Amino acid sequence: MSSIFLLTVMFQSCQSDEATIHTDDKLKVLSSFSILTEMVEAIGGDKVIVHNVVPIGTDPHEYQPRPNDIRFASGADLFVYNGLNLEGGEKGWFTKLLRSVKADPNKIFKIADQVTPLYLTEKDGSKEVNPHAFISPHIGIIMAEAVRDALKTVDPAHAGFYEETASEYILKLTSIDKLYRQKFGQIPEAQRVFIASEQAFQYLAKEYGLKEGFIWAIDTEENGSPEQLMHAIEFVRTYKPAVLFVESNVDTRPMKAISNETGVPIYSPAIFSDELGRPGQGADTYLKYLEYNLKHIYHGLTGNMEWSK
């Protein structure tokens, strides 16, 4: 009776005739999730049309493509995705989507390809790569370069344009990266203790010297098992973070349980990890997202609202 899992949307490749319409000369880019989409839009400017697959508010780890996605994909000139298992890896939905539209391998670019992967803490010793590299601005720079190179490769006619927009964009990222170093550098080490629900902030924590706690390693697995909760509680009791952070896209109940248990308050508003904010939340572009997270993490850790660039 409860065959909900059979209800997964069937999306056998609906290759329609309208797939190959070329109404204009813009480059059609299919991007897997909001952060990457915004980055491609920023660098591609008016030379590209970007279709975002995983909407904000939806888990990019597991997703069922909709008819619109398939339709766009079958006519796309460039496919970009994060990689590092964000889109489910080899057997994930993105690989299936590419296969179903028979995407040309020369048009597919894994944007985090040049990122040195970090691995999630797994108790059984198995190594699972952490997809959330983009949370850290120093990786954002690497990804912006990769987006630039992808655009230049499939659209050499506008190589100069992409070169220019990308260098501007990377300049902004570099100054945000500096700001991260500066701000976190100001906080005494004992106070640089950060905990959120998912172990998504690993790249950021490692690069900028934060001690990172979490409840679960990755959203796709079971969230809030007894052991996970006990571990997180032990972390909070040992390292005494000033606040507990929750991300925009997680169930807040497990963190509430930990707050209850330890008396450490939950910081509000939520910070962003897997996705950009919706318009009006102050994090609707990648650059704003990075600034937003820094501002709120800094505020949470220090209690200091003073924020000057």
Next chain:
Amino acid sequence: MGQSFFEFFRYLSEYAFLQNALSVSIVLSVAYSIVGCFIVLRGLALMGDAISHAVLPGVAISYLLQISYFVGAVVFGLMAALGIGFVKENSKIKSDSSIGIVFSAFLALGILLVTKIQSSVNLNNILFGNVLTITNEDRILTYVVSGIVLLAVALFYKELLLTTFDETMAKASGLPVKFINYMVMIMLTLITVVSLQTVGVILVVSLLITPAATAYLLTNKLSSMLWVSTIIGVVSAIIGLYLSATYNLPSGVVMVLAVSCIFVLVFLFNRKTGLVWNKLRLRI
């Protein structure tokens, strides 16, 4: 085993979330074991399953309107219950088909809403629930709702008993049969909705039906069935939570497996109708 049991008590004393989970599980298991008896005796088992699935659109709409999920879920649960009755009474369609039609329509609507809203509230959390991370408000809600349901059973015990076993007789003696039937539906919906937090949509029906059905195999009287059902429910909740905490397993699933094991044992070995005893008796 002994050592891990000791460990469980250590965990219990150390972690408030486990204490909360234990108290919620016990209170809830008392409530659904009692309501479950009436559900089983009235042949409404599938109704429980239907309601638990039909609340999904209510949960989604509550999220959209920023109100407590409880309100939306109860409204949709009752709508489903009434809808099922309405289809059955106003056509020649039998109750099982009527349940199938209504509940799957509600479920589909719920899934559509959840995908459309693109809420970050994980569908998994509604479908499976997690008693370990229950919030304080939800915990109090569970106590209050369970209290109300149990109070209602105590107050209307005689009426419930009569209408369950002999509706014609009850009608003849002037009891408000329809009212009592609605009351059972409302109790069923309330208890299903609060159980969503503990075990989720998919497993709710097991905890509702299995303790009562097991007790039904063991007893001949409603009063003793209620007691036995409650004991089975509470014991399996405790065992489930204990195994879950000790071996790091998802709590709801383990509770369901615990109560199912008890059912299998009783089914095979009870003196009255147990399969094994019957086979032995045949031999002798």
